[in-house]
Amino acid sequence: MTASLPATVLPPAAPQSLLTLPALPSTHVTVRGLSKAFAGKPLYTDFNLDLPRGQIVSIFGPNGCGKSTLMNMIAGLVKPDAGEILFDGKTLRDTGIGYVFQNYRDALFPWISAWDNIAYPLRRKGLKEPAVKARVDELVALFEIRFDLARYPYELSGGQMQTVCIMRSLATRPEVLFLDEPFSALDFEMTLFIRDKLQEAHLATGVTMVIVSHDLEDAVFLADQVLLLTRRPTRIAEIVPFGLPRPRRAEAVADPEFVRVKAHTLEVFRREVNA
Numbered sequence: 001m002t003a004s005l006p007a008t009v010l011p012p013a014a015p016q017s018l019l020t021l022p023a024l025p026s027t028h029v030t031v032r033g034l035s036k037a038f039a040g041k042p043l044y045t046d047f048n049l050d051l052p053r054g055q056i057v058s059i060f061g062p063n064g065c066g067k068s069t070l071m072n073m074i075a076g077l078v079k080p081d082a083g084e085i086l087f088d089g090k091t092l093r094d095t096g097i098g099y100v101f102q103n104y105r106d107a108l109f110p111w112i113s114a115w116d117n118i119a120y121p122l123r124r125k126g127l128k129e130p131a132v133k134a135r136v137d138e139l140v141a142l143f144e145i146r147f148d149l150a151r152y153p154y155e156l157s158g159g160q161m162q163t164v165c166i167m168r169s170l171a172t173r174p175e176v177l178f179l180d181e182p183f184s185a186l187d188f189e190m191t192l193f194i195r196d197k198l199q200e201a202h203l204a205t206g207v208t209m210v211i212v213s214h215d216l217e218d219a220v221f222l223a224d225q226v227l228l229l230t231r232r233p234t235r236i237a238e239i240v241p242f243g244l245p246r247p248r249r250a251e252a253v254a255d256p257e258f259v260r261v262k263a264h265t266l267e268v269f270r271r272e273v274n275a
């Protein structure tokens, strides 16, 4: 590749070790001084977090530690008592986000077709029909949809419904995609399918993704980083990087690096639950 470039645009010579280092991701979302209490009991106090751009971060921790609340505060669905959340220095108001809810059955509009569900946010934004169709067609190609999108949600399987939810969430090209337990209502086969689709969508769009999961395997499988939370009052127990190359296929769960990261994550989790 570089042979065809003029000499002036060739990068300066660097030691081999520097050339082979992956570029450090920049920060996309900053959470500063976040506090939240429910019924007078603190959940988060002066909580800080950086989310890296274009990466997948899984949030994992004990039941009730505040995984969903943290994600929902970042996504603007739950109001923090104090603190600041910025996206590239911008507020949520100036940022495009997508959200995939845990319960896909309740998340889709039952009175319109799957196709119209996906088109909904585009039409809401005021796009003209040809542009709406072009974008839905792109998503259909990206997700390699083989089922009939003219069908209504109740006519689809759970995995198909969740696929439609994910397509809808990506329709307006969000900067950040939030997913709360996207696999928890799916059978194993569909979990594998949705894992594949999420990875493909991530590779194709570079969207920053935040996934809450109560399943350790799901949490590690897709993650560039696993954000491990403590019990309440909730702090960061550890941020565990996981660098297995993508796309990760189902067999990746037997990869020694996957096994190592999962075991380490489990150890931290056990320590926190028993703390």
Ligand SMILES: Nc1ncnc2c1ncn2[C@@H]1O[C@H](COP(=O)(O)OP(=O)(O)O)[C@@H](O)[C@H]1O
Pocket: 038, 039, 043, 061, 062, 063, 064, 065, 066, 067, 068, 069, 070
């Ligand atoms: N709207 C609410 N009102 C009162 N308590 C809440 C509310 N939302 C969450 N909580 C409490 O905050 C804690 C964290 O909840 P949540 O974020 O849903 O945990 P997780 O997703 O980690 O299981 C739990 O103890 C939960 O009962």
Ligand SMILES: [Mg+2]
Pocket: 067, 068, 069, 212
């Ligand atoms: Mg939750």
